[in-house]
Amino acid sequence: MTSKRDIIIGIDLGTTNSLVAWSGPAGPEVIDDGDGPMLPSVVAYADAGGVERIGAPARAHAIENPTNTVYSIKRLIGQSFDDLAEELGRLPYPVERRSGEDGRDMPVVRIGAKRITPQEVSAVILGELRERASRHFGETVNRAVITVPAYFDDAQRQATRDAGAIAGLEVVRIINEPTAAALAYGLDRNKHATVAVYDLGGGTFDVTILRLSGEVFEVLSTAGDTHLGGDDFDRTIMDLAAREIAEQFKLRIESPATQQALRTFAENVKIALSNQDSAALEIDLGEGRTYQRELTVAEFEALIAPYVERTLASCRTALRDARLQPADIDQVVMVGGSTRVPAVRRRVGELFGRAPYTALDPDQVVALGAAIQASVLAGERRDLLLLDVTPLSLGIETMGGAMGKLIMKNTKMPCQATETFTTFQDGQTAVKINVLQGERELARDCRSLGVFNLTGIPPMPAGMPKVDVTFLIDQNGILNVSAKEQRSGAVAAIQIVPAHGLTPDEVKRMTAESIAHAADDMQAHRLIDLRNQVAFDTNKAEQMLERFGEQIDDALRDRIAGELTALRTFADETTDNDELARRLKTFDELTVPLAEAGISSGLREPAQPQGRR
Amino acid sequence: MNDTKPDTVPEKCINCSAELTSPVVCSGCHTLYPLPQSVDYFGLLGLPRAYDLDESALEKRFLSVSRHIHPDYFGSASGEMQQLSVRLSAELNQAVKVLRQPVLRAGYLLELCGGPGPASDRTVPPEVLGETMMLREEIEEAQADEDHPALQRLRKTVEEKRAVLVERIAELARRLPNAAAEDKTALRHTLNAVKYYDNMLELLWEA
Ligand SMILES: [Zn+2]
Numbered sequence: 001m002t003s004k005r006d007i008i009i010g011i012d013l014g015t016t017n018s019l020v021a022w023s024g025p026a027g028p029e030v031i032d033d034g035d036g037p038m039l040p041s042v043v044a045y046a047d048a049g050g051v052e053r054i055g056a057p058a059r060a061h062a063i064e065n066p067t068n069t070v071y072s073i074k075r076l077i078g079q080s081f082d083d084l085a086e087e088l089g090r091l092p093y094p095v096e097r098r099s100g101e102d103g104r105d106m107p108v109v110r111i112g113a114k115r116i117t118p119q120e121v122s123a124v125i126l127g128e129l130r131e132r133a134s135r136h137f138g139e140t141v142n143r144a145v146i147t148v149p150a151y152f153d154d155a156q157r158q159a160t161r162d163a164g165a166i167a168g169l170e171v172v173r174i175i176n177e178p179t180a181a182a183l184a185y186g187l188d189r190n191k192h193a194t195v196a197v198y199d200l201g202g203g204t205f206d207v208t209i210l211r212l213s214g215e216v217f218e219v220l221s222t223a224g225d226t227h228l229g230g231d232d233f234d235r236t237i238m239d240l241a242a243r244e245i246a247e248q249f250k251l252r253i254e255s256p257a258t259q260q261a262l263r264t265f266a267e268n269v270k271i272a273l274s275n276q277d278s279a280a281l282e283i284d285l286g287e288g289r290t291y292q293r294e295l296t297v298a299e300f301e302a303l304i305a306p307y308v309e310r311t312l313a314s315c316r317t318a319l320r321d322a323r324l325q326p327a328d329i330d331q332v333v334m335v336g337g338s339t340r341v342p343a344v345r346r347r348v349g350e351l352f353g354r355a356p357y358t359a360l361d362p363d364q365v366v367a368l369g370a371a372i373q374a375s376v377l378a379g380e381r382r383d384l385l386l387l388d389v390t391p392l393s394l395g396i397e398t399m400g401g402a403m404g405k406l407i408m409k410n411t412k413m414p415c416q417a418t419e420t421f422t423t424f425q426d427g428q429t430a431v432k433i434n435v436l437q438g439e440r441e442l443a444r445d446c447r448s449l450g451v452f453n454l455t456g457i458p459p460m461p462a463g464m465p466k467v468d469v470t471f472l473i474d475q476n477g478i479l480n481v482s483a484k485e486q487r488s489g490a491v492a493a494i495q496i497v498p499a500h501g502l503t504p505d506e507v508k509r510m511t512a513e514s515i516a517h518a519a520d521d522m523q524a525h526r527l528i529d530l531r532n533q534v535a536f537d538t539n540k541a542e543q544m545l546e547r548f549g550e551q552i553d554d555a556l557r558d559r560i561a562g563e564l565t566a567l568r569t570f571a572d573e574t575t576d577n578d579e580l581a582r583r584l585k586t587f588d589e590l591t592v593p594l595a596e597a598g599i600s601s602g603l604r605e606p607a608q609p610q611g612r613r
Numbered sequence: 614m615n616d617t618k619p620d621t622v623p624e625k626c627i628n629c630s631a632e633l634t635s636p637v638v639c640s641g642c643h644t645l646y647p648l649p650q651s652v653d654y655f656g657l658l659g660l661p662r663a664y665d666l667d668e669s670a671l672e673k674r675f676l677s678v679s680r681h682i683h684p685d686y687f688g689s690a691s692g693e694m695q696q697l698s699v700r701l702s703a704e705l706n707q708a709v710k711v712l713r714q715p716v717l718r719a720g721y722l723l724e725l726c727g728g729p730g731p732a733s734d735r736t737v738p739p740e741v742l743g744e745t746m747m748l749r750e751e752i753e754e755a756q757a758d759e760d761h762p763a764l765q766r767l768r769k770t771v772e773e774k775r776a777v778l779v780e781r782i783a784e785l786a787r788r789l790p791n792a793a794a795e796d797k798t799a800l801r802h803t804l805n806a807v808k809y810y811d812n813m814l815e816l817l818w819e820a
Contacts, residue, residue, distance in 0.1 A: 008688075172688055216676055320818050377688035385680055412706040414684065414699045474699050475684045 008143040008172055008378045009133045010370025012180075013122060013160065014041055015074040015229060016202030016337065019367035020129040023375035028184065028368040031136045038363060039132070042071045043124045049114030051517075054128045063264065066092040066256035070109055070121050072231060075203045077118040077163070078156030080105040080500045087227070090235065092256035092263075106500045119159050119502060120510055123166035127514065130167055144169045145374040147366050149204040150176035151224030151391045153437045154449050154479045155500045161478070162502050166510045172377050174476040177201070178208035179219060179388050180369030181335040185360060186212045194220075194328055196318070198348050198356065199335040199366075200311060203229035207315045209322045209329070218387045221321035221410045223314040228307060230270070230338030236303035237266035237295070241281060245291050273300050274340050301343040308347050315351055321410050332356040337363050388413055390473050397434035397443040406471055409439065416472040420486070427459040433469065435479070452481055453495040458488045467492055523577060530580050534571040537584065538564050541591045544598050551597040560594060563587055619649050635659065637701050638681040645682060645697045653725055654708035664722055664786035666712065675709045715779060719786040720804050726790040728797035731805065741806040744774070745813065752816055768817040775810040778803055 010021045010028070017038040021030045030037040035056060043051060044058035045068045052068075053061060062069040070093050076084060081097040084107055088095050094110040098117070108115040126146070133141045148160050157174050164171035178197035186195070192213045199206045206224035210217055241262060242253050253259060265283065272279040273295070283291040319326060332348060334356045339345065349355050376384050389410045396419065398404040406417035421431050431454040438446030457465045466486040473479055483492040502510070541564055549557050567587050574580050623646060625632060626639035636652045638645050648657065655662040658674045680686075682705065687698045711717045724730050748771060755763040785792065785800040792800070 173685070316819070373685070376685050379686075379689050382680070382686060385676065385683060386685060387679065387683075412710065414703040415706055416700070416703040472699065472703060475702070 006378050007141055008374035009141050010367055010374045011129055011144050011146045012367035013146055015072050018125050020133050021367040021371035023371045028371040030364050030367055031133055033132050041125050043121055044069045045111040047112045049111045051124055063257055063260050066260040068111055072203055073118050073121040076107050078159035078500055081107045092260050119163045122163035126164055126167035142170055143172050145173045145175055145370045146171055147175050147177045147180050147370050149226055150178050150206040150208050150222040151226050153392055153447055157477050158501050162507045165507050166514050175373050176388055177366045178206045181365045182210050182217055183369035183372045184365045185333050193330040195331045196329045197333045200338040201229050201336040203231050205311050207318045209318050215383045216385045219389045221318045222391045223318040232307050233270055233304045234266040237269050238262050249289055273297050312351050326352045334358050335362050335365055392437045393439055395436050401443045403436050403443050403446050414474050416470055418468050418470045421467045422463050423465050424462055426461050429457045429459055430455045448499045450499045454483055454492050456492045458490055526577050531571050534584055538568055544594050548597040552593050622649050645694055648704055654712055657708050671712055678705055716807050719782045722789055723800055729801045734801050736802050737805045738802050745809040771810055771813045778807050
């Protein structure tokens with residue numbers, strides 16, 4: 001067996017819930033902290049900007065604390081502020097455009113005077129999962145495989161990797177969620193089949209078509225929508241209730257707290273409708289007014305139909321790109337909590353002409369697959385071979401604002417393309433390249449990954465330099481760019497201004513801050529422990545003074561009494577852990593004769609709990 | 614990153630002295646070697662340089678080379694080996710993509726044999742131009758009318774015409790590398806023509 005030091009954990013960083021798993025001797029398993037395997041992807045901040053609660057407690061207090069409780073951060077990560085216009089109006093916490101003159105466009109969450117990036121919020125969740133795993137193994141875990149929706153672009157993948165770094169994790173691999181699910185699904189079957197993985201999460205949708213042959217998992221195509229998920233189903237119910245409340249009571253639901261309450265309520269209704277024919281909507285609006293109605297499954301299905309249809313359109317695109325017909329698919333595997341909705345299962349079944357496979361736990365299968373892939377990366381097994389594809393075409397902005405494709409979507413990763421650039425002016429030494437991802441014809445309709453500034457071109461007459469720029473998409477779906485001038489062999493420098501991401505320096509700074517915070521937290525925990533010990537020891541000494549005080553000499557008795565009060569006051573006021581620990585130790589030594597007097601009086605004190613000094 | 618390609622293939626592994634059966638990896642100790650200039654896609658996959666190829670051998674070789682060079686197996690290797698595995702895998706993926714598809718394979722082989730490339734000769738046989746123009750008009754009409762039976766008929770027609778061209782490509786490509794200059798030119802023109810039918814099939818996929 002490998003040393004624990006080599007452990008790589010697998011993390012499913014979800015929109016709604018996150019999980020951590022590892023590959024043990026008995027196969028992959030999810031690490032359960034006792035509160036269940038799922039960590040709600042929710043972080044509650046204090047007004048000053050510090051992290052207050054993570055996971056279930058944060059979610060439980062969301063209604064009281066709506067503007068400081070950050071959820072669904074996965075919908076924001078690696079996105080531009082402009083892309084999110086529609087999304088943001090629906091979030092109870094405030095999001096604004098990050099200010100800066102470097103032309104970058106990214107959203108930040110406003111907590112009091114602080115501005116927190118989506119990467120930092122995700123890092124809090126990743127950090128909690130890392131701790132959960134570290135506690136499980138009894139030592140710090142440093143490496144992880146993190147899953148992302150297959151349809152995530154380069155910026156979203158980079159941002160996820162940066163979040164891992166901020167949480168102190170070396171992200172050894174970013175792997176696609178449906179592919180991870182296929183690993184967990186296919187591993188114990190070991191058969192030859194063409195499989196479609198339909199993955200509908202809280203905020204994202206992917207469909208991936210794979211060919212499984214023994215231990216080889218070859219992705220043929222993938223399609224999806226990074227802004228479509230179970231959250232949208234909840235919103236249809238919220239919107240319905242809000243509209244009817246406005247009609248019936250001339251009331252508008254505006255306060256973040258009411259919105260948050262409505263959201264929780266809508267989620268419960270959705271879950272109820274997965275196994276009953278109707279659910280009661282009842283919302284107390286105060287002043288004796290109550291909104292009431294029955295919502296039937298048929299009504300709910302009509303509400304969500306447009307979203308379900310969008311997922312089916314993606315399925316057709318994936319089939320077409322794989323050059324397959326629905327009948328060519330041997331099995332349809334359902335992944336993601338939102339596939340519990342019966343209408344989803346039914347419509348997917350109709351499209352593929354077969355009942356979807358639902359025997360796996362749709363919440364856990366992605367994390368389990370990540371753990372399997374982690375064991376390959378740790379060098380524990382060489383039998384599995386995972387061949388995945390890039391979900392989006394990659395290209396550059398050409399003259400006239402067109403998208404010039406260099407790498408087509410659904411190309412096997414890693415993949416690369418080389419394009420030759422030249423200059424338009426004599427002596428020109430730099431060229432700017434706008435790198436794009438997407439399927440549309442015009443550059444402005446595609447996603448800009450950033451402007452790559454090619455510098456260090458030797459000065460020559462216009463059109464003479466020939467700079468070969470290689471765009472390499474690695475196995476994580478992340479772009480790497482390198483450049484070389486043909487004639488001189490000079491390696492031109494490529495400087496990237498990420499359009500929606502963090503610079504390496506920012507990641508470094510945030511990592512340092514989060515480590516400092518972790519250190520602060522440790523200091524705070526130690527102070528609490530010390531104060532508890534002071535309270536315990538001083539109370540005990542007080543009782544002993546009362547009962548056996550006359551058995552020791554007067555001077556010592558007075559000194560103990562004086563020190564007792566002084567120590568209590570000092571413990572309340574100080575934040576100096578070391579000084580407090582020193583004074584507590586002195587006090588304990590001072591009270592030894594008193595304790596001995598107690599023992600000689602034949603009194604058996606209950607065993608003192610193990611102090612944490 | 615150093616992109617310079619060596620000219621020759623090493624015979625023995627510098628790490629374990631085992632005989633190298635692949636130009637890019639030692640199957641014994643998994644030491645990687647940059648792809649030499651002299652090795653083409655056929656060579657990378659250990660296949661003879663010819664249009665006709667054994668498809669199952671291609672798939673087998675692709676998987677066996679992938680198993681030795683895929684970056685997932687270099688998780689704990691040096692940064693240099695990791696980078697090399699990424700670049701070699703990118704080359705291998707490109708190689709298998711080209712060799713799997715007869716039309717791409719023929720075009721690649723033509724360029725290896727010094728024939729005109731698509732950039733230098735974009736000529737399409739005039740009869741093809743006339744025919745595809747007519748077919749396109751019919752497709753557009755049928756699409757406007759949402760006439761699905763007509764679209765399905767058209768798809769069948771286009772597929773059949775494309776198959777004839779692919780047969781012609783195979784015939785010409787089998788004459789490589791010693792084909793006459795006019796055969797190479799004819800092959801280039803037929804390869805150019807196939808693109809027109811491919812584009813039409815894109816339009817007709819869901820017919
Ligand atoms: Zn060797």
